[in-house]
Each structure stands twice: as C-alpha cells, then as structure tokens.
Amino acid sequence: MSSPLVIFDLDGTLIDTAPDLIDSLNHTIAPVGLAPMTLDDLHHLVGQGARVMIKRAFELRNVPLDEADADTLFNNFVEHYRHNMPGQSQPFAGTVECLQRLAAADMTLAICTNKSEALAIPLIETLGLSDHFAAITGGDTFPVRKPDAAHIFGTIERAGGSRDRAVMIGDSINDILAAQNAGIPSIGVDFGYSDVPIASLSPSTVISHFDALTDDLVRDLLVASKVVS
Ligand SMILES: O=C(O)COP(=O)(O)O
Numbered sequence: 001m002s003s004p005l006v007i008f009d010l011d012g013t014l015i016d017t018a019p020d021l022i023d024s025l026n027h028t029i030a031p032v033g034l035a036p037m038t039l040d041d042l043h044h045l046v047g048q049g050a051r052v053m054i055k056r057a058f059e060l061r062n063v064p065l066d067e068a069d070a071d072t073l074f075n076n077f078v079e080h081y082r083h084n085m086p087g088q089s090q091p092f093a094g095t096v097e098c099l100q101r102l103a104a105a106d107m108t109l110a111i112c113t114n115k116s117e118a119l120a121i122p123l124i125e126t127l128g129l130s131d132h133f134a135a136i137t138g139g140d141t142f143p144v145r146k147p148d149a150a151h152i153f154g155t156i157e158r159a160g161g162s163r164d165r166a167v168m169i170g171d172s173i174n175d176i177l178a179a180q181n182a183g184i185p186s187i188g189v190d191f192g193y194s195d196v197p198i199a200s201l202s203p204s205t206v207i208s209h210f211d212a213l214t215d216d217l218v219r220d221l222l223v224a225s226k227v228v229s
C-alpha cells in the first residue's frame, strides 16, 4: 500500500504570498491607469492564477480589457513577480514543522496550485522548500486546473500516490471543490484568501494553524472517507 499523500495548495495555504501578488499586480495595472488593489480586493481576485487575477481586477473597476492587452499585462506580471521572488512571501506559521512532522510519519507531500508552474516551482525553490515535495503541479501543468478533479489526479500520479490515500488541504473554493470532485477528503485553512468562510464550503474539517495538521488527523480523515463512501 502506498503511503498517504498530503496535497497542499500554495497561495494562502502553504505560503503567505499576498503582499507580493498585490505588489506585482499593482505594478502591472498602474501603467494602464487602474487604481491600486488592496488585500481585501485580492480575496476576490486570486484563485485561478495571475491571468484571471488581472482580468478580475479590470472587472472590479468596470474597465474593459481586450485579449491582446491581457497577454501583455500577464507577461509584465510574470516578469515582475519572478524578478522579485521570494519578496516578502513566507510560509505560514508552523508550515515547515508540519511538513517535517508528516514526512517523519511516512507521508508523501505534494503541491497542487493554480499558480503557473513557472512561478510556483521557483518560489518554492527560493524559499528552500523543494525537497519536501514529491511533485509540484501548477494551473498550466495539465489541460485543466482546480476545481477540476483531473488536476488532483495528475498531482497524485506524479507524486506516486494513490487516489484512495490522498488528502487535499487548501484555503479556497477551488481546493475544496477539487477535492470533492476527486472524491478525496479535504482540510480547509481559515487563514488564507477565501472571500467566503472556508467552513461554508463544507471541507471534511477546518484548521486554523498548521500545528493542528498531524499525521493522526490525515489518517482519521482517510479512514472516515472510506466509512462514508
Ligand atoms: O495564484 C492563484 O491565483 C491561486 O493559487 P493557489 O491555487 O496556490 O491558491
């Protein structure tokens, strides 16, 4: 039997990236005259990667954006974000200890993010966290992304895990829906960037700190999901 696989979302779950996302977004939209976005705004913009984040920023300000301009702005965002990496981004409290604890309990770890691969992989690398993960998949790794179950299934396959021994942990509707679509248990964190209370999305459980993410909790969720299904 393969070891349990714990799949983490990135933005707003493993890493507090909000200051840098806002910084790069504002750098990107300032030249076209859009007023700066705040942390509050970000909660409505983030979740489907940078391209969608930029589009949603224009929608929020009721300003039209054509596809060609969207491409240019996306490229500008990526360049600024990559160049400033890791910026102020850092793991949430207790993250590293949690990764070490789960690994010591013979669990495999992976990241399934809607951030593009070209941003997610170097960010995890510059933060010195790459060695913890058997796989890192982004919003553009497969033809579909969260909340599509195939993003989770692809991540499980790359990490060498199995579908009936995997748990997803995340901060947003995309994570919880993706887990539900994939038929695996989910852990919602309430310290991320969701624009609705995470509990309202009906994850299997909610945690408020990584200290609560123990190997016992993962095993309990896996057992409970078999009893229910
Ligand atoms: O960058 C985004 O928009 C979402 O990224 P996440 O899936 O890691 O939360």
Ligand SMILES: [Mg+2]
Pocket: 009, 010, 011, 012, 013, 047, 170, 171, 172, 192
């Ligand atoms: Mg997230």
